[in-house]
Amino acid sequence: MLLSAPLMLVIIGLGSLLAQWLAWLLKVPAILPLLLFGVVLGPVTHVIVPDALFGELLFPLVSISVAIILFEGALTLRIDEVRGLGGVVRNLVSVGMLVTFSVISLACWWLLGFDPELAALVGAVTVVTGPTVIAPLMRVVRPNAAINQVLRWEGIVIDPVGAIFTLLVFEFITLRQHAESVLHLGWTLGTTVVAGLLIGSVFGYVLGVALRRVWLPGYLQNLGVLAIMLTAFGLSNAVADESGMLTVTVMGIWLANMRDVDTSDILEFKEELSAILISALFIILAARLDIQALMGMGWPLVALLLVVQFIARPLCIAVSTWRSALPLRDRLLLCWIAPRGIVAAAVSSLFALTLQRMNYPHADKLVTVVFAIIIGTVVLQSLTSRGIARWLGVQQQAPRGVLIVGANSVARMLAGVLIKQNIPVRLTDSSWEYYRQARMEGIPAYYGNAWSEHAENYLDLSGTSQVLALSPNRHQNALAVYHFGHIFGEDNVYAVRSGAALKGGDGHENSRFRRHEVLFNSAATYSKLTSLIAKGATIKATRLNESFGWVDYLEKNKGIIPLFALRENDRLVPLKEGNTPPVPCTLIALVQNEPEPVI
Secondary structure (H helix, E strand, C coil): CCCCHHHHHHHHHHHHHHHHHHHHHHCCCCHHHHHHHHHHHHHHCCCCCHHHHHHHHHHHHHHHHHHHHHHHHHCCCCHHHHHCCCHHHHHHCCHHHHHHHHHHHHHHHHHCCCCHHHHHHHHHHCCCCCHHHHHHHHHHHCECHHHHHHHHHHHHHHHHHHHHHHHHHHHHHHHHHHCCCHHHHHHHHHHHHHHHHHHHHHHHHHHHHHHHCCCCCHHHHHHHHHHHHHHHHHHHHHHCCCCHHHHHHHHHHHHHCCCCCCCHHHHHHHHHHHHHHHHHHHHHHHHCCCHHHHHHHHHHHHHHHHHHHHHHHHHHHHHHCCCCCCCHHHHHHHHHCCCCCHHHHHHHHHHHHHHHHCCCCCCHHHHHHHHHHHHHHHHHHHHHHHHHHHHHCCECCCCCEEEEECCCHHHHHHHHHHHHCCCCEEEEECCHHHHHHHHHCCCCEEECCCCCHHHHHHCCCCCEEEEEECCCCHHHHHHHHHHHHHHHCHHHEEECCCCCCCECCCCCECHHHHCCCCCCCCCCCHHHHHHHHHCCCEEEEEEECCCCCHHHHHHHCCCEEEEEEECCCCCEEECCCCCCCCCCEEEEEEECCCCCCCC
């Protein structure tokens, strides 16, 4: 029995929420539960029937959703960051990408019997990894800094670069179907590319000027950007068929690299919108997956997965790391990790729909093969990468880094002391001034909200073990506690007392957050610490041992506020009111007078 359209839409929304929540709970890439929910609701139980639900609207819905996803990804590509990348990452997103494309294309043609054009399209779609699958995997695997940096930046940069490459391959294939000659093909392809580049650049520039000169009020900014982006998408497709995807990608890159244009609010809005679209889109697309066709491909499909894992990726790494300083063990782990993600699934589904509308033979197999590669790489690498990293000896030892939410004077002074004790520290703050001051003092810092999707992809937490919420905003401290308490454990997240009490609907203070406000004594609130530092107090580290203990320290220092005890295992122990520092340890305290020289 076919359910009503409103009920199916409700089930898609609820399934999206449950899948994302399950991914958060299990700390796995969201793509896995989303695909699982889609398959269960679609081909297994037939609760969701996308073609019956959306009809002729399915193609426009997928097309617009993919355009928004590509635009959001392009907004993260800054040319100056690409120039600053190491040679290995540049090779991975250029020559390495071409090697991956060639190997997978040949494997599809030879093993699956695909036409050369369709095989090339599979190869192009599957060159993209993406930060949404890499970032969660890095927190679990915890490879050394070199591997972590290479994999993260490869996923970030290859997202828009691979999308542009895939679009060009797709344009060549589709236009070739209607080309009367090679000359006509070249002219049509050139027209499509020029239209995409020109319209994307013009709209990107005009939108950038509008944002720079504040032609749109703040409350209309996000809506205006979305409307103008979709206008460029529709206009480009009207001028040259299938050029809209290239247009929005170019538009996003142009906007991201204009001077004096702040895209942080836009990017945050697009992230939230993309998360909604991706969740629903994946369930819809997975519900259309033909399980029988997937099973019917049998061993040739298994052989293709083996080629992707054991031939394409190792060859890509071998070419990209040629003459680099990376040790062999690092290269071996890089050979293993390359999960495919969101862009591959979304773009392949859109292209399959387009090819089906053109009556292209075997177009439906495109999604089947791409989804099989996504599932195979994500599941295999999620289950095995941590063990392989440990076996190769490239996994970080027990993490001992500290993430401090806040880059104010208290946070910066504490970070400086911890850095001198060889503790890795990173500050985060949404205040540009505090962020700038931290960078000027040589302290690693991230600009933005530490719990945002952007931070999920860009903020490296693989070496972090503890989180200190030192923001003057108690609400931000609470968000940090709730977010990072799930990732690092409730016992490794602490907050300073600041602001008014957080009360629930019953008027009582939030007890869950209250138990994390354990930093320092009851009088050492954020405002008190800030006031003392403004009056000349400093945070200092002193070594306590059997010959110079806590009592001796108190005799030499008056008016101190004990903050932390740094144990031999590099763990920070917050010193609560009335606690005596364990000996031996390094005492970190706020000193209001000038003590004797410290060790």
